[in-house]
């Protein structure tokens with residue numbers, strides 16, 4: 001990989017304290033916790049908010065899907081999250097209000113990309129139009145965009161979308177690339193312009209949902225060769 005431009009790394013869907021410690025020890029940039037009850041990686045089946053609050057890391061990211069705003073605020077405060085990832089259909093009113101309630105927290109807005117978009121010109125045009133229209137009112141409230149593959153379950157599909165779509169969008173925020181990222185497609189991320197700020201890995205690095213394959217993640221990191229001065233993969 002081109003080391004000079006290596007993206008940061010987020011490992012999502014964490015539920016096991018030992019694995020969280022290991023990922024911190026190898027300098028993982030972002031740790032993702034899923035607060036969506038229907039996910040097989042629902043963190044509150046395994047850890048309490050207090051457990052999460054005690055994790056000493058600056059990139060603790062809570063993933064929410066169409067959750068009530070008061071619940072998001074309560075969880076973010078009690079778990080001492082640094083970042084909120086909105087993975088559902090949260091609208092601009094929700095996002096600007098969330099930023100007002102939690103001004104210190106960074107917000108990632110997820111854009112889910114369906115395979116239909118790349119199938120015909122009209123769908124792509126509609127998507128581009130919707131994309132710029134939906135981002136405009138939340139420009140000041142969000143810090144990052146995250147692109148993921150669309151699905152009924154909202155995320156964790158293990159499938160990549162057609163990344164070439166990204167080259168056609170005007171991006172005013174750095175973005176996380178997500179959806180089926182693995183050792184097999186990592187090299188293709190190099191051809192993307194603009195380059196992703198971070199890669200978000202999840203189901204392709206699991207033995208079962210939530211149980212990560214740490215040695216596979218370490219290998220991925222060495223391929224990625226993230227330029228962190230104290231990274232020890």
Ligand SMILES: O=C(O)c1ccccc1N[C@@H]1O[C@H](COP(=O)(O)O)[C@@H](O)[C@H]1O
Nearest residue numbers: 012039155156157158178179180202203
């Ligand atoms: O992983 C889940 O179960 C999940 C459920 C609902 C919303 C988001 C979810 N995970 C997010 O999905 C992407 C991509 O995961 P994958 O690599 O395709 O498995 C990642 O951003 C997770 O945060």
